[in-house]
Amino acid sequence: MGKTPLKDQKDGKKEKPGRMVPITGATPATAKDAFSWEEYLKETSSSPAPASCFRQARVPPSNDFKVGMKLEAHDPRNSTSVCIATVMA
Numbered sequence: 001m002g003k004t005p006l007k008d009q010k011d012g013k014k015e016k017p018g019r020m021v022p023i024t025g026a027t028p029a030t031a032k033d034a035f036s037w038e039e040y041l042k043e044t045s046s047s048p049a050p051a052s053c054f055r056q057a058r059v060p061p062s063n064d065f066k067v068g069m070k071l072e073a074h075d076p077r078n079s080t081s082v083c084i085a086t087v088m089a
Contacts, residue, residue, distance in 0.1 A: 073085035
Protein backbone atom coordinates (compact mmCIF):
# COMPACT_ATOMS: atom_id res chain seq x y z
CA MET A 1 0.00 0.00 0.00
CA GLY A 2 1.10 3.58 -0.30
CA LYS A 3 2.66 2.97 -3.70
CA THR A 4 0.86 3.98 -6.86
CA PRO A 5 0.77 1.53 -9.78
CA LEU A 6 2.92 2.35 -12.81
CA LYS A 7 1.03 4.31 -15.41
CA ASP A 8 0.94 3.29 -19.03
CA GLN A 9 3.61 5.25 -20.91
CA LYS A 10 0.98 6.49 -23.37
CA ASP A 11 -0.90 8.25 -20.54
CA GLY A 12 2.04 10.57 -19.90
CA LYS A 13 2.14 11.67 -23.54
CA LYS A 14 -1.49 12.73 -23.96
CA GLU A 15 -2.25 16.29 -25.00
CA LYS A 16 -3.62 18.62 -22.37
CA PRO A 17 -7.41 19.13 -22.58
CA GLY A 18 -8.41 22.14 -24.61
CA ARG A 19 -5.09 22.47 -26.39
CA MET A 20 -5.51 22.73 -30.14
CA VAL A 21 -2.84 21.15 -32.32
CA PRO A 22 -2.80 22.50 -35.89
CA ILE A 23 -3.22 19.89 -38.59
CA THR A 24 -1.09 20.56 -41.62
CA GLY A 25 -2.19 19.52 -45.07
CA ALA A 26 -5.82 18.99 -44.05
CA THR A 27 -7.23 21.56 -46.44
CA PRO A 28 -5.88 23.12 -49.61
CA ALA A 29 -4.22 26.51 -49.18
CA THR A 30 -6.31 29.51 -50.08
CA ALA A 31 -4.99 32.36 -52.19
CA LYS A 32 -4.11 34.43 -49.11
CA ASP A 33 -2.32 31.45 -47.49
CA ALA A 34 -0.43 30.40 -50.63
CA PHE A 35 3.35 30.41 -50.35
CA SER A 36 5.22 32.90 -52.51
CA TRP A 37 8.96 32.54 -53.09
CA GLU A 38 9.19 36.20 -54.08
CA GLU A 39 7.63 37.34 -50.79
CA TYR A 40 9.75 34.90 -48.77
CA LEU A 41 12.98 36.09 -50.38
CA LYS A 42 12.03 39.72 -49.78
CA GLU A 43 11.03 39.12 -46.11
CA THR A 44 14.23 37.19 -45.35
CA SER A 45 16.53 39.43 -47.42
CA SER A 46 17.64 36.31 -49.28
CA SER A 47 18.50 35.59 -52.87
CA PRO A 48 17.48 32.49 -54.84
CA ALA A 49 19.98 29.72 -55.55
CA PRO A 50 21.30 29.84 -59.12
CA ALA A 51 19.96 27.29 -61.62
CA SER A 52 23.42 25.71 -61.77
CA CYS A 53 22.79 24.32 -58.26
CA PHE A 54 20.12 22.00 -59.64
CA ARG A 55 20.97 18.99 -61.77
CA GLN A 56 17.55 18.35 -63.33
CA ALA A 57 17.54 18.69 -67.10
CA ARG A 58 15.16 21.26 -68.55
CA VAL A 59 13.91 18.63 -71.01
CA PRO A 60 13.23 15.28 -69.33
CA PRO A 61 14.81 12.21 -70.95
CA SER A 62 12.53 10.11 -73.14
CA ASN A 63 11.49 6.65 -71.96
CA ASP A 64 9.17 3.84 -72.98
CA PHE A 65 6.99 3.88 -69.86
CA LYS A 66 3.24 3.96 -70.39
CA VAL A 67 0.58 5.08 -67.92
CA GLY A 68 -0.58 2.12 -65.82
CA MET A 69 2.62 0.08 -66.24
CA LYS A 70 4.00 -1.63 -63.14
CA LEU A 71 7.67 -1.57 -62.26
CA GLU A 72 10.01 -2.19 -59.36
CA ALA A 73 11.14 0.84 -57.37
CA HIS A 74 13.12 1.41 -54.21
CA ASP A 75 10.79 1.73 -51.23
CA PRO A 76 11.14 5.37 -50.06
CA ARG A 77 10.54 4.28 -46.45
CA ASN A 78 13.16 1.50 -46.50
CA SER A 79 16.18 1.87 -48.77
CA THR A 80 16.98 -1.87 -48.63
CA SER A 81 13.54 -2.84 -49.87
CA VAL A 82 11.96 -2.83 -53.33
CA CYS A 83 8.25 -2.31 -53.95
CA ILE A 84 5.83 -2.27 -56.89
CA ALA A 85 5.21 1.16 -58.43
CA THR A 86 2.61 2.27 -60.98
CA VAL A 87 3.40 4.78 -63.71
CA MET A 88 1.07 7.77 -63.37
CA ALA A 89 0.33 10.57 -65.85
